[in-house]
Amino acid sequence: MLYPRIIPVLLVRNKGLVKTIRFKDEKYVGDPINAVRIFNEKEADEIMVLDIDATVEKRDPDYKMIEHLALECRMPFCYGGGVKTKEQALKILELGVEKIAFGSTALESPEVLYDVAQQIGNQSVAAVLDVKNKKTLFGRKYECFTHNGKRRTGISPVDFACKAEQYGIGEIIINSIDNDGMMEGYDLELIHEIKSRCTIPITAVGGAGSLEHISSLFDREGLIGAAAGSLFVFKGKYRAVLINYPAQTEKERLF
Amino acid sequence: MIGIIDYGLGNIKAFANLYKRLNIPHLVVDAPGKLEKASKIILPGVGTFDYAINLLNRSGMRDMLEEMVKGKSVPVLGVCVGMQIMAESSEEGKSEGLGWIPGAVLRFPEHVKPLPHMGWNQIEIQHDDPIFVGLDPKARFYFLHSFYFECDEPFCLAVTDYRMRFVCVARHRNVYGIQFHPEKSHAAGISILKNFANS
Numbered sequence: 114m115l116y117p118r119i120i121p122v123l124l125v126r127n128k129g130l131v132k133t134i135r136f137k138d139e140k141y142v143g144d145p146i147n148a149v150r151i152f153n154e155k156e157a158d159e160i161m162v163l164d165i166d167a168t169v170e171k172r173d174p175d176y177k178m179i180e181h182l183a184l185e186c187r188m189p190f191c192y193g194g195g196v197k198t199k200e201q202a203l204k205i206l207e208l209g210v211e212k213i214a215f216g217s218t219a220l221e222s223p224e225v226l227y228d229v230a231q232q233i234g235n236q237s238v239a240a241v242l243d244v245k246n247k248k249t250l251f252g253r254k255y256e257c258f259t260h261n262g263k264r265r266t267g268i269s270p271v272d273f274a275c276k277a278e279q280y281g282i283g284e285i286i287i288n289s290i291d292n293d294g295m296m297e298g299y300d301l302e303l304i305h306e307i308k309s310r311c312t313i314p315i316t317a318v319g320g321a322g323s324l325e326h327i328s329s330l331f332d333r334e335g336l337i338g339a340a341a342g343s344l345f346v347f348k349g350k351y352r353a354v355l356i357n358y359p360a361q362t363e364k365e366r367l368f
Numbered sequence: 369m370i371g372i373i374d375y376g377l378g379n380i381k382a383f384a385n386l387y388k389r390l391n392i393p394h395l396v397v398d399a400p401g402k403l404e405k406a407s408k409i410i411l412p413g414v415g416t417f418d419y420a421i422n423l424l425n426r427s428g429m430r431d432m433l434e435e436m437v438k439g440k441s442v443p444v445l446g447v448c449v450g451m452q453i454m455a456e457s458s459e460e461g462k463s464e465g466l467g468w469i470p471g472a473v474l475r476f477p478e479h480v481k482p483l484p485h486m487g488w489n490q491i492e493i494q495h496d497d498p499i500f501v502g503l504d505p506k507a508r509f510y511f512l513h514s515f516y517f518e519c520d521e522p523f524c525l526a527v528t529d530y531r532m533r534f535v536c537v538a539r540h541r542n543v544y545g546i547q548f549h550p551e552k553s554h555a556a557g558i559s560i561l562k563n564f565a566n567s
Contacts, residue, residue, distance in 0.1 A: 115489045115530050116508065156554045158488055159510075184381045189510050190553045204416060206387070209379040211512060211552065233415040233462075234449075236484040236512045284483045314486045335481070 120340040134294030136262035155358040167195025183209035217259035230281025239284040289319030296322025370394040371406025375427040378412030382551040400432035413450035418461035434523030471519030498567035507556035509548035
């Protein structure tokens with residue numbers, strides 16, 4: 114049987130790792146290569162590294178860093194941040210990355226994702242949606258944001274997800290801005306709304322603060338990726354930096 | 369000497385790094401001259417069928433590779449799309465495959481969802497083989513693909529269950545194909561790559 118995936122998410126800023134709360138108040142948590150080595154030892158299911166500055170600074174992905182990480186990674190590696198063109202995507206895959214997570218490009222020019230998928234297949238094309246729950250005149254609604262949660266897009270994550278397959282996307286990563294770093298659990302409503310309408314794999318991120326949160330996500334959604342930042346880099350209520358990941362026996366109990 | 373074919377696809381460095389840690393002599397091969405030195409060959413791959421075949425054709429290594437695999441019976445291991453291009457054809461593309469393992473690459477039927485088949489899955493061994501030596505029967509491997517390899521029973525070494533059973537390890541004489549990514553499957557994957565090198 115296919116098992117749900119448990120995925121550490123690492124945020125890169127100025128070549129260091131940081132962890133945010135609601136996309137702000139970042140805290141330095143260490144060195145990316147070192148973290149990857151620890152997750153290798155702990156046999157993590159997959160790892161996601163997001164360069165949160167590349168798009169905002171309008172610069173190319175840091176190919177040197179990606180190459181170093183890919184070389185070190187003994188688990189599947191998903192990279193995101195600043196990938197705007199097919200050429201950049203192919204270059205990154207050549208460095209030994211399995212999947213590319215497109216953020217603003219997925220929302221602004223999904224045809225780029227389609228072109229990449231035509232060449233390398235949809236299995237390597239992921240879209241990461243940063244979602245906020247906004248108040249409107251008619252109640253609350255979910256909306257996708259870009260540029261580290263600063264730029265509105267007017268796009269509903271559910272509408273986007275419905276079209277994802279025809280864009281050539283092979284995975285949707287749903288990132289809840291409201292729940293980011295809060296460690297109080299995933300936004301299960303948002304995740305369910307998207308997953309129930311999709312025929313491609315879904316990964317949830319934002320809010321996991323304990324293995325119980327992951328377990329309740331699996332209970333509700335079955336086959337899904339459970340990604341987390343804070344949970345795997347902090348320990349205790351004072352948020353001491355300590356990279357951790359459940360052992361195989363602990364994982365079994367969550368399925 | 370394990371020759372890891374670098375035709376612009378797949379985790380060449382992940383394989384090289386792994387063999388380095390295992391202290392097994394290996395060489396990244398990007399030209400026919402270097403290929404000659406290999407006593408075993410790894411053909412990696414991430415990508416679509418046509419793209420992979422085109423890159424292999426353009427690499428200038430195809431003829432030498434055919435000569436070594438078909439003529440000299442050098443053992444070869446294809447991974448992911450590197451396995452799929454060993455089939456005769458694929459529903460993913462228009463190109464002809466290498467035809468090293470009698471079989472075809474097919475689209476998953478409608479009920480197999482979600483696709484891609486992405487994540488960690490177990491395998492069921494159908495025929496014993498030196499590459500499975502020492503493997504934990506419950507071992508899991510990382511899969512990432514949307515098409516599957518179909519071949520006749522005698523060539524099927526192991527299957528995987530994802531809404532249907534399909535071939536995940538195939539072998540025809542000196543040619544091995546593996547659908548999952550051993551280079552990204554931690555200890556279980558390492559043991560397969562080690563067995564291939566030592567068998």
